[in-house]
Amino acid sequence: MSERPKAVVLLSGGLDSTTTLAIAKAQEFDVHALTFAYGQRHQAELDAARRVAARLGTAQHIVAQIDLRLFGGSALTSDIELPKGRKPEDMAHGIPCYPLPARNTIFLSFALAWAEVLEADNIFIGVNAIDYSGYPDCRPEFIEAYQHMADLATRAGVEGRQRLMIHTPLIRLTKADIIRKGLELGVDYALTSSCYDPSPEGTACGRCDSCLIRLKGFSEVGLQDPISYRLEG
C-alpha cells in the first residue's frame, strides 16, 4: 500500500489536464486518473488520455461512460457547427460555443464519488480562468463554491474526517505559463490532444478555439507545438 496521499485527477488528454497530472505526480500524490467518454464526436481525446496516463504513470486510470447527448444542446456532442478562426479576445465573451452543459459540475461530481470511495482528500482539475474560452465553471469562485458544497455532501465531510481540497494548479496561469511548467516537469506534449474537431486519425484542425489558444501558447513560449495540424485549403 502506498503511504502517499491519494488524489483523483481529471484527465481529458488535453494540454491542461496533462500538465495538471504531471503537477500532481511532482507533488508526490498517489494519482487516480479519471477520464470521461461522453459521446464525443471523436476518439482522439480518449486515446490521448490513455497515452498520457500510461506514460506519466498512475495508480489507476478509469474511463467513465456518460452519455450527455441525451440532453442535446452541445456542439461537442452533436452536429452543431463549431466556430473556427475566432480571435482569442472574442472567445471569452458571450460563451457562444459551450462544449457541454454543466461540464465541470458533472466531472467534479464523479471525481467526488470516486474520492469518497478511495477515501481521498484531493481532487485535481486543470481549469484555467485566463485562457478559459469563456466557461463560467472554470473560475475560482465556482471551484470554491463546489468545494464548500462537497464538504456538506459526504459522510466523511459531515463527520469531519475528510476535508476535500480541490487543487486547481493552472487557474491563474496563461497558456504559455502552463506549457513552461509542463516542460519543466518533462511533459511530452506530443502525447496530448486539444482539438475540438480532429480528423478521424486524430490530427488537429488548427482553427477551433482550443487549437488557436494552444498554438498561441506555444508561440509565446517560442516553441513549435509537437502535435501535427492539418492544412486546410
Place this chain on the structure above:
Amino acid sequence: MSERPKAVVLLSGGLDSTTTLAIAKAQEFDVHALTFAYGQRHQAELDAARRVAARLGTAQHIVAQIDLRLFGGSALTSDIELPKGRKPEDMAHGIPCYPLPARNTIFLSFALAWAEVLEADNIFIGVNAIDYSGYPDCRPEFIEAYQHMADLATRAGVEGRQRLMIHTPLIRLTKADIIRKGLELGVDYALTSSCYDPSPEGTACGRCDSCLIRLKGFSEVGLQDPISYRLEG
C-alpha cells in the same frame, strides 16, 4: 409550446420522488422527469419510474445511464450485504449503508445540465431530512450550497438570466406527512417501488431500511401500503 415554467424533476420511482412529481404537477410546472439507471441490482426501480411518469404525465421522461459500479464502494450496486431489520432510530446514525457515493451531487449535476439545455429555472428533488436514513446530501444546508454552486456554474447563472431554484418540497416532512400529501394529490402508491432488495418480480423485501421507513409511514397514517411484500421464513 407550453407557457408553463419548466422543471426538471428527479424521479427514482420511489414514494418520495413520486410525491415530488405530483407536487410539481400540482404547482403547474411543465415537468421533465429524469431517472438514472446506475447499475442497480434490480430493474424494479426503473420499471416503477416509467409507470409513474406515464400515469402522472410528463412533458418528457429521460432515463440516463450512469455506471457508478466502476468506483466500487456501494451496497446498492454491488454484492455487499444490506442491513435488514434495523430500527428507524438506528438508521440515522453512522450512515453504515451508504447507497451510492455522492449520489445526490451526481443526480443534481445531470439535472443542472438538462435544466441548462431546457432553459429551465427549476429542479425538484424529493430529499427528506427527517426520515432520511442518515444521508448528508439530504439536508437543507447541502441543497443551499448546491444551489449557490449551480448559480456560478452556468452561463445563464453568471449572466444573470437564470437563477436556479432547487425545490425540496418534502425536506421537512415525516414519511407519514409525505404519504398524506401524495394521497391528497391522488397519487397511487401501488405504482411505486422503494425496496433496496426486491425480488426479481419486483416484490419488496419488507426488511431493508427503505421498506421499514415506508411501512412505518403507512402505519402512522393508519393505512395499508398498497404494494406487496414478500414473506420471509
